[in-house]
Amino acid sequence: MSTESAKQTESNASVPDEEALLEDASASRSGDAEGDRASAAQTPEELQLELAAARAEAESLRDQALRVRAEMENLRRRHDVELEKAHKYALDSFVRELLQVRDSLELGHDAALAEGADIAKLREGTELTLKLLGDVMDRFGVASVDPIEQPFDPEFHQAMTMQPRSDLPPNTVVAVMQKGYTLNGRLVRPALVMVSQQAS
Template sequence: MTEENENETPQGAEGEAAEPVVPEAAEAPAAETPPEEDPHAVRIVELEGEVARMRDQLLRAMAETENLRKRAERQVEDAHRYAVAGFARDILSIGDNLERALDAIPDDRRGEHELLQILLEGVIAVQSDFLSVLSAHKIERLDPMGEPFDPNLHEAMYEVPDSDLPNGSVAHVMQAGYRLHDRLLRAARVGVAKSATVQAPSAVGEPAADAPATDAPDKEEPIL
């Protein structure tokens, strides 16, 4: 009985190999999740950006307002300074007529007649008062005789050749100009001095006046 029991094998275990025991692997640590953003901090950043934009808009509006204020002040100042510009421009012809009346009487004949002399003195007095009134309103008379020609103040009407004045200077004042403060009311009409032109060179083929005469070369006789 004992031997039979020893030779017996347990049922279901015949032909099966024992499976090796595998140790369990250690579990990997779980990945850390980023912390959630604080909604209050996000709101603070948004508000700071909005404040910066509003501050920039405020500065721009203040600068534009300052520019408008300065422009308005300049316009008011110009309105006061140049309020009489239109009226002054209209009465300049009165001064021109007074000058024409004085120029019409030659200097050598002004003392021939007593009545003419009295009339002449009256015209001179009127002209003096006229210029005084203009000066009181900051209107300056421009008489640029002998001064260099300035296209900003003068209007060239003609040229005066062979003048003793430097080239480009005012040789004759045809009509005086006027200026209100720093604004030109009327340009002075003038004649500009022009230096004498340089003598043109002689025509082609003509000998120069100072060039010495040269003898023509002798013609060679043909060899027979």
């Protein structure tokens, strides 16, 4: 066999058989046609059943969405009610504690109005009431600002007047006219103070 003849034979072998290609295409068209016929072969009753099933599923999903929406709305309402109660009754426990201080003050007041009131006992009762009030305030994070002989701090003190002093460094609190108070470290009222200045 010549070289040219061998090349021709090799070329023929690499080219797909035209008849085989035609058969494959025909089989593919035949399969598609059978699928179309099978789809088209569904009866109206079958189509009605499929439509009813799709509608039922859509209705079920709609019901689920409505239930979730209603649940979220109820949750929001409950949250709003609880938040309103929290704001309204936030001081409930503080007021309960404060009532005993008022009771003590009323008892002291009534004792002071009585004839022949004992001043020593009144003083003792007043001291006990002040201690009771201090304990209540401590429990709720209320602390006094009483900065006597401490450096002046504009964050917590308000200077009302200056006093020349040679025994203390300048800008030292020499007198507290009114105590300040903090609530959990946050200033509620500054202390009104007298501050030292260098004596001339």
